Amino acid sequence: MAQLLKMENITKKFGEVTALNKISIELEAGEILSLCGENGSGKSTLMKVLCGIYPYGTYSGDIYFSNEKLTANHIKDTEDKGIAIIHQELALVKTMSVLENMFLGNEITQSVITDDNEMYLRCQTLLKQVQLDVDPHTIVGELGLGQQQLVEIAKALSKQVRLLILDEPTASLTEKETGILLNLIKDLKAHNIACIYISHKLNEVKAISDKICVIRDGEHIGTRRAEGMSEDDIITMMVGREITSLYPHE
Ligand code: ADP
Numbered sequence: 734m735a736q737l738l739k740m741e742n743i744t745k746k747f748g749e750v751t752a753l754n755k756i757s758i759e760l761e762a763g764e765i766l767s768l769c770g771e772n773g774s775g776k777s778t779l780m781k782v783l784c785g786i787y788p789y790g791t792y793s794g795d796i797y798f799s800n801e802k803l804t805a806n807h808i809k810d811t812e813d814k815g816i817a818i819i820h821q822e823l824a825l826v827k828t829m830s831v832l833e834n835m836f837l838g839n840e841i842t843q844s845v846i847t848d849d850n851e852m853y854l855r856c857q858t859l860l861k862q863v864q865l866d867v868d869p870h871t872i873v874g875e876l877g878l879g880q881q882q883l884v885e886i887a888k889a890l891s892k893q894v895r896l897l898i899l900d901e902p903t904a905s906l907t908e909k910e911t912g913i914l915l916n917l918i919k920d921l922k923a924h925n926i927a928c929i930y931i932s933h934k935l936n937e938v939k940a941i942s943d944k945i946c947v948i949r950d951g952e953h954i955g956t957r958r959a960e961g962m963s964e965d966d967i968i969t970m971m972v973g974r975e976i977t978s979l980y981p982h983e
C-alpha cells in the first residue's frame with residue numbers, strides 16, 4: 734500500500750512545556766490508526782500540528798502527505814490537500830440549517846436553494862451516507878449532539894477527503910450513533926480513505942484500528958498492529974505500568 738502520511742520527529746513546545754517530544758507516525762492510504770494516551774498526553778496537539786492549526790515554523794520536525802512536504806500556515810491549506818479534522822467541540826453554526834452548514838464558505842449559501850436544487854440533493858446524499866435521517870433545512874441547533882457530529886462528518890465527506898481525523902468523536906454520541914460512526918469509518922476505509930481515531934473507549938479502538946499508537950507525556954511509547962493487542966496491553970502502554978483496572982477504587 735502507498736504511504737499517505739509521515740510525521741517525523743515532531744516537537745512542539747508551549748513556552749517551557751514540551752507538549753510533544755520527537756513524535757513520529759506513519760499511515761498508509763485507507764489505514765485506520767488509533768491514537769491513545771491519557772488526558773494531556775499530546776494527542777490533540779499532534780493533530781493540530783498535522784492540520785496546520787499550529788502553522789509551519791511553530792513546531793520542529795517534518796510532515797509529508799502524499800510524498801509532499803506539508804508546510805501549512807492555516808487549516809485551509811491542509812483541507813485543500815484532503816485532510817479533515819473533526820474536533821470534540823463542534824464547529825457548526827447552530828442557527829443555520831444543515832444544508833447551509835454543509836456548504837458554508839461555498840458561494841451556493843448565498844443563493845436560494847430549492848428542494849430539487851443540486852446542492853439540496855447533494856446534501857441529502859451526504860446525510861444518507863452517514864445514515865442521518867433529517868431534512869437538509871433543519872436548523873442545526875435543533876439536532877442532538879450526536880446528530881450534529883454526523884453533520885460535521887458529512888460535511889468533511891463533501892470535500893475530497895483522504896484522511897479523516899476524529900478527535901474523541903463519540904463522547905457525546907449514543908450507542909447507536911457510535912455504531913453508525915464506526916461502520917462509516919470502515920466504509921471509508923474500503924474507499925481508501927485513511928482515518929486517525931482518538932478515543933478513550935478502548936473497545937471502539939480495538940474494533941476499528943489497523944494500528945494503535947500510544948503516546949504518554951508527549952513521548953511516543955509505541956505503535957503496534959491492533960490484532961493481538963488487548964485492552965490491558967493498551968492501558969499498560971498508556972500509563973506505563975500494569976494495572977488491573979482503570980478504576981482502582983472499585
Ligand atoms: P490530549 O489531547 O492528549 O488530552 P493535548 O494535546 O490537549 O492533550 O495537551 C498536551 C499538553 O500540552 C498538555 O500538557 C496541555 O496542557 C498542553 N497544551 C495543549 N494546548 C496548549 C496551549 N494552547 N497552550 C499551552 N499548553 C497547551
Ligand code: MG
Binds near residue numbers: 776777778900
Ligand atoms: Mg485532546
